[in-house]
Amino acid sequence: MKIKITGWMLCLVLLLSLAGCQKQDSPSGKKDSTSQTTSGSQNFAENVASENEQKKPVAAISMPSQSDEKWISAAAFMNTSLTDAGFRVSVEFAEDDAQKQIRQLKKFVKQKAACLIVAPVPSADLSEPLKKAQKAKIPVISYERLATGTDAVDYYAGFDNLEAGRQIGEYIVEEKGLDKKVVSGNASAACTIEFFMGDPQDYSAKMVHQGILEILQPYLDSGRLVCKSGRIRFEDTAILYEAEDTAQKNCEALLDANYLDSHLDIACTSSDFLAYGVRTALENRDYTKGNDWPLVTGQDAQLDAVQDIKAGYQTMSVFRNTRTLAAKCAEMAIDCINGKIPTTNDQEQYKKGKKAIPSYLCSTQVVDKENYKEVLIDSGHYTKSQLQ
Numbered sequence: 001m002k003i004k005i006t007g008w009m010l011c012l013v014l015l016l017s018l019a020g021c022q023k024q025d026s027p028s029g030k031k032d033s034t035s036q037t038t039s040g041s042q043n044f045a046e047n048v049a050s051e052n053e054q055k056k057p058v059a060a061i062s063m064p065s066q067s068d069e070k071w072i073s074a075a076a077f078m079n080t081s082l083t084d085a086g087f088r089v090s091v092e093f094a095e096d097d098a099q100k101q102i103r104q105l106k107k108f109v110k111q112k113a114a115c116l117i118v119a120p121v122p123s124a125d126l127s128e129p130l131k132k133a134q135k136a137k138i139p140v141i142s143y144e145r146l147a148t149g150t151d152a153v154d155y156y157a158g159f160d161n162l163e164a165g166r167q168i169g170e171y172i173v174e175e176k177g178l179d180k181k182v183v184s185g186n187a188s189a190a191c192t193i194e195f196f197m198g199d200p201q202d203y204s205a206k207m208v209h210q211g212i213l214e215i216l217q218p219y220l221d222s223g224r225l226v227c228k229s230g231r232i233r234f235e236d237t238a239i240l241y242e243a244e245d246t247a248q249k250n251c252e253a254l255l256d257a258n259y260l261d262s263h264l265d266i267a268c269t270s271s272d273f274l275a276y277g278v279r280t281a282l283e284n285r286d287y288t289k290g291n292d293w294p295l296v297t298g299q300d301a302q303l304d305a306v307q308d309i310k311a312g313y314q315t316m317s318v319f320r321n322t323r324t325l326a327a328k329c330a331e332m333a334i335d336c337i338n339g340k341i342p343t344t345n346d347q348e349q350y351k352k353g354k355k356a357i358p359s360y361l362c363s364t365q366v367v368d369k370e371n372y373k374e375v376l377i378d379s380g381h382y383t384k385s386q387l388q
Contacts, residue, residue, distance in 0.1 A: 046172060047226045052132040055339050056088045057114035062168070063210075064121045065096045071119060074143070074326040078117065080179040081330035087114070087337060098124035107130035114337045118330060122201040122241065123191035126221035126229070139336035142357075143329050146203045149242040155342055162349060164318045164364040165211020165270070171316055171366055172266055173215060175295055180223045189224045189303050193266040193305055194254050196247050196274045201237035207349070208270045208299070209234040225266075247277030248284075257287045257307060264294050270304035272298040272317055279313045289313060301367045304375060306387060309369055316368040319375060325362045332360065343372050351384075 059082045063071040071093070079089045094101035098121045106150065108116055109132045120126055127150035133140050134152040141155045173179065176191050183189045193216075199203025213232070219225040220232065231237050232255070239246050242309055245339035247269070254266065264287075267278045275298035287293055289312050298305050301319035301384065308314035344358040351357065367375050376382045 011277040016139075020084040034299065056086060057336065058088045058090055058108075059093045059117065059333050060108035060111075060113035062101055062108070062116070063091070063093050064101070064119050065094065069302075070322045074119075075328075077323060077326040078330045082325065082333060085330075087334075094121050094124075096121055098109060100233045102126065102129055104336060106132065109133050110138070110139060110248070111322040111327065113138055115293075115333045116140045117143050117333055120145050120147045122147050122199045128153065135361050139333075140337070141329060141332055142327065144270050145348055147205055148359065150203065153352065154336070154358055155332055155344065156350050156357045157325060158204060158350075158359065158361060159320050159325065159364055160346075160349075160361040161207035162211040162214075164299060164320070164358045166215050167211075167215075167364060167366050168208070168268065168270070168299070168316075169212045169215025171297065171368075172268065172295065173219065175315070176266065178219050178224050179265045183223045190223055191265040192259070192262065193225050193227050193268055194229060194251070194264060195227065195232060195237040196239060196250065196267065196278060197234055197237040198242050198270045199240060199272075200235065203238075203350075205238065205270060207236055208288055212268065212270070218332055228262070229254050238347070242271045242273045244273050244280075247274040248281045249277075250369065251278045251281035252284060255281065263292070267294050267296045269297055270299055270302045272302045272314070274298070275314050275317075279308065301372075301376060303382065303386060306367070306372055306382070309372060310368070310387065313370075316366055319365045319367045319381075321362065321365075321381070323381070328360050328362060342355070 043387070061075055061078060065074050066072055075091045079091060082089045090113070091103040094104060101124050103122050105116065105118065105126060106129045108127060117137055118126065119322070120142065126147045129146060130140055130150050130152035139154045140152060141157055142153045144158045146156050146158070147153050172265060173209065178191065181189050181191070187346065197209045216225060220227065246301065251267065267277045269278055269283070275296050278296055282294065295315045298314055298315065298317040299352070304352045305317045307313055309317065335342040344360050346359040346361045347356050350359050377384055377387065
């Protein structure tokens with residue numbers, strides 16, 4: 001039997017069809033409405049979170065390079081500490097390019113950073129960007145290396161470099177028994193020494209040299225120590241960028257000119273990088289590990305240096321705990337951003353003109369074959385497997 005479709009029946013079919021479509025698209029009109037509301041709320045929350053993130057103060061960090069692990073780890077540690085404190089962090093590496101670091105700092109100032117932390121490239125004249133920061137009332141913390149050529153630095157976070165130098169000098173005195181030596185009428189009883197100091201543009205390197213000579217100068221004056229090259233002043237012994245290959249060449253030249261018929265007893269270097277170069281030079285001039293090998297100093301307790309200490313190529317290094325320093329610097333930055341005066345422990349060592357830079361100086365520690373496990377492994381600085 002055929003059914004006649006009337007106008008009103010056609011309308012009814014169309015309405016039912018539309019209702020079915022709505023039911024298929026959304027089993028419940030109510031559920032569809034909730035879905036739309038949830039999506040809208042989520043987008044709104046994300047937008048608010050993004051806006052709140054953008055409103056957070058920015059701590060800007062400029063490190064000299066990624067060629068040295070200490071700069072990478074310090075930046076990472078400070079990034080974590082400052083982020084946990086509720087700030088945004090912007091980190092840049094200058095890759096030892098002075099002009100690049102200047103551009104980075106100018107950018108941070110333009111972006112209205114709440115605080116600047118800068119470990120200067122040694123050759124960088126940062127006076128212009130740091131003056132801009134000072135004018136913008138952005139606190140500046142110089143990290144490990146003090147920015148030179150400007151007084152637009154509010155705080156310095158570093159190591160006690162004078163004390164580090166004294167520790168190197170005292171180690172030499174003790175290990176070589178200089179207080180017991182009698183050299184009057186017996187020049188052969190004296191110990192020979194040559195100096196290999198840090199970057200001439202690094203204020204910290206000058207402080208280390210000053211500390212070394214505070215201890216060793218009396219022994220040089222008395223003849224218990226003899227520097228046959230006569231190169232003792234910082235200006236004569238400083239090595240640009242602490243370059244390992246330059247240290248090697250300088251050491252080979254000194255040995256050729258002054259020690260063909262005698263023996264070098266002490267290679268006083270102020271950095272592990274310099275010690276590596278000295279080691280190569282000594283090997284190239286037929287020094288052998290053992291009784292013939294000079295006392296070789298260093299600084300930073302780098303992994304390779306500790307391996308050399310274990311093997312007998314390097315005698316000691318001054319351990320500078322960069323984790324401790326990075327933590328202290330982050331604390332200082334947090335105080336600066338929060339409008340507080342950071343805690344400092346030195347007002348004398350670091351001055352720019354008549355201005356003393358309030359500083360927090362972390363202590364250093366001598367590491368040698370006798371105590372490296374206790375100082376570096378037990379503390380967690382290195383793992384046992386790293387030093388095997």
